[in-house]
Amino acid sequence: MPESPIDTKLATxxxxxxxxxxxxxxxxxxxxxxxxxHLADWGAEVIRVEPPANGDGFGGxxxxxxxxxxxxxxxxxxxxxxSPEGKAALMKLAAxxxxxxxxxxxxxxxxxxxxxxxxxxxxxRLIYASISGFGQTGPYGERAGVDQIAQGMGGMMTITGEPGxxxxxxxxxxxxxxxxNLLALAVMxxxxxxxxxxxxxxxxxxxxxxxxxxxxxxAARWLMDGEIPGQAGNDHPVNIPMGVFPxxxxxxxxxxxxxxxxxxxxxxxxxxxxxEVEEWKTLKGRSNDRARLNKTIGEVTSTKxxxxxxxxxxRTGIPCGPINRxxxxxxxxxxxxxxxxLPMTTPKRGLxxxxxxxxxxxxxxxxxxxxxxxxxEHSAEILQQAGYGAAEIxxxxxxxxxxxx
Numbered sequence: 001m002p003e004s005p006i007d008t009k010l011a012t013x014x015x016x017x018x019x020x021x022x023x024x025x026x027x028x029x030x031x032x033x034x035x036x037x038h039l040a041d042w043g044a045e046v047i048r049v050e051p052p053a054n055g056d057g058f059g060g061x062x063x064x065x066x067x068x069x070x071x072x073x074x075x076x077x078x079x080x081x082x083s084p085e086g087k088a089a090l091m092k093l094a095a096x097x098x099x100x101x102x103x104x105x106x107x108x109x110x111x112x113x114x115x116x117x118x119x120x121x122x123x124x125r126l127i128y129a130s131i132s133g134f135g136q137t138g139p140y141g142e143r144a145g146v147d148q149i150a151q152g153m154g155g156m157m158t159i160t161g162e163p164g165x166x167x168x169x170x171x172x173x174x175x176x177x178x179x180x181n182l183l184a185l186a187v188m189x190x191x192x193x194x195x196x197x198x199x200x201x202x203x204x205x206x207x208x209x210x211x212x213x214x215x216x217x218x219a220a221r222w223l224m225d226g227e228i229p230g231q232a233g234n235d236h237p238v239n240i241p242m243g244v245f246p247x248x249x250x251x252x253x254x255x256x257x258x259x260x261x262x263x264x265x266x267x268x269x270x271x272x273x274x275x276e277v278e279e280w281k282t283l284k285g286r287s288n289d290r291a292r293l294n295k296t297i298g299e300v301t302s303t304k305x306x307x308x309x310x311x312x313x314x315r316t317g318i319p320c321g322p323i324n325r326x327x328x329x330x331x332x333x334x335x336x337x338x339x340x341x342l343p344m345t346t347p348k349r350g351l352x353x354x355x356x357x358x359x360x361x362x363x364x365x366x367x368x369x370x371x372x373x374x375x376x377e378h379s380a381e382i383l384q385q386a387g388y389g390a391a392e393i394x395x396x397x398x399x400x401x402x403x404x405x
Contacts, residue, residue: 013369016043017361021191024049024093024100025074026114030147030173031131031207032103033070034180039099039187040073041357041366047097047382049090050375052078052403062375063346069354071372072344077383078376078403081112085401090114092386095122099187103131107142116202123200127190130204131179145207147173154211155229159218162233179210235294240286241265244323246298247306254301254309255319257283268316269300344368374405 013019021044025036040046048071060067077093080086091114094100100119102109109115109130116128130136133145151157151169161168186203194200212219218237221227229237236242239257256265266274274280274296279289286293301309306322313320324332330341342356357366379402383393396402 013043013045016364018043021045021098022096023047024090024097026100026102026104027131028103029176030066030070031176031179032101032183034177035129035131035183035187036074036101037070037072038181038184038357038359039101042359042361044099046074047093047378048074048076048373049081049093050076050078052080052400053375062372063348068344068346068349068352068372072354072368073370074373075370075378075382076373076376076405077379078405079379080401081114083399083401085396085399087113089383089386089388089396089401091119091122092388093382094119094126096386097123097126098191099127099129101129101183101187105142105144106132106136120200120202125194125198126200127187127194128200128202129183129187129190130202131183132204132206134208135206136204140208147176147207150175150207150211154208155215155218156211159215159229159231159237161231163231165231168231174214175207175211178214179205179207182210182213235290238283238287240283240290241293241297243294245294245301247301247309248303249305251323252301252306252309253321253323254297254313256313257286259283261318262286264316265313265318268312268318269297271300339366342366342368344371346371376403377405379404 018039021039023036023039023044023046025033025046025048027033027036036046036048062068079089081090094114116126116130119126119128132141133150134140134143148169151160152167154175156175157167157169160170182205183203186205190201190203218229221229221238234244236255236257239255241262242255242257243253244251245254254265256262262280263275266272279285280293310320310322322328329335335341338356340356340358341353343351344354345351354368380393380397383396383402384390388396393402397404
């Protein structure tokens with residue numbers, strides 16, 4: 001991993017694509033922060049609005065890996081939105097914001113009086129972005145939702161894992177992550193349209209919508225051909241051979257399902273006779289006979305170590321690769337070259353690393369400009385910039401409307 005010091009000079013913000021875009025971040029958990037992280041990484045001025053220390057905190061260790069990874073490049077104001085003064089302060093911030101992002105339960109923002117309809121009158125240019133569990137309306141609209149619930153309701157757990165082993169969740173909260181990624185895309189489209197219309201708009205997605213969207217080809221199998229996908233373990237659901245195969249030391253992934261690659265694969269393994277097996281001459285035939293085909297391939301690949309096969313198949317043009325633990329991922333030379341471990345120095349941890357962005361823009365180098373903030377670290381600074389005087393800020397502090405880390 002690189003050991004170079006991080007660049008925290010805020011002057012770099014001016015050169016970033018989203019410089020000048022002001023974002024109010026009212027998110028919690030993971031889906032909402034994933035959206036805001038994109039905006040913060042690419043130069044938006046992000047103000048994280050959190051409950052004060054004596055309020056309903058968002059939970060989690062601020063120095064822990066999860067918070068640190070999600071909340072770089074932001075400032076924090078600790079603001080009690082349940083008080084009239086706190087709500088008034090948020091309204092003042094919203095009047096000059098470009099984007100507000102939230103993922104509260106649907107009824108909460110309406111109860112607090114900070115929903116889109118409450119804000120668009122004071123700032124018609126505002127892009128208001130929401131993530132919910134199941135949508136803003138409908139029979140499940142007021143339900144709470146989390147990643148695994150959406151994976152189950154959206155079909156994912158019935159197509160993940162090995163046949164006969166029962167439902168299985170994915171190993172990462174990919175529904176949260178996908179919903180956040182999609183909302184960031186929606187925000188960018190709304191900002192682009194605002195350049196032409198001068199008007200903001202409400203954009204939203206949900207965990208359930210994100211999950212169904214990500215079913216993709218598996219959903220299309222049902223919608224178009226009436227096929228109900230099942231669990232296929234490490235095999236691709238329709239393309240065979242594509243999956244995990246044993247070697248003399250450790251398993252590897254091999255993908256050789258197209259007619260051309262299947263022929264090249266059989267020849268590379270010294271088994272051109274496979275091309276004459278009637279059941280294996282077509283993709284459908286190989287799929288129907290996958291158990292026998294995979295067993296036959298495994299008998300050959302088990303004779304030599306993984307590096308031998310990866311080298312041979314790479315030279316042949318067959319996609320393949322090792323199966324790495326997470327620690328091995330970040331030791332991989334290509335992952336190092338892509339700089340996916342982003343260096344960051346914090347008071348508690350010193351030099352550490354967080355996950356870098358997967359978006360690349362020529363001429364712009366990713367860096368952490370601000371380390372994740374302490375709770376309310378910038379409360380007074382943000383209110384002063386919004387037009388509050390020193391006496392007004394002190395009064396809010398005395399009332400417990402704000403707190404500072």
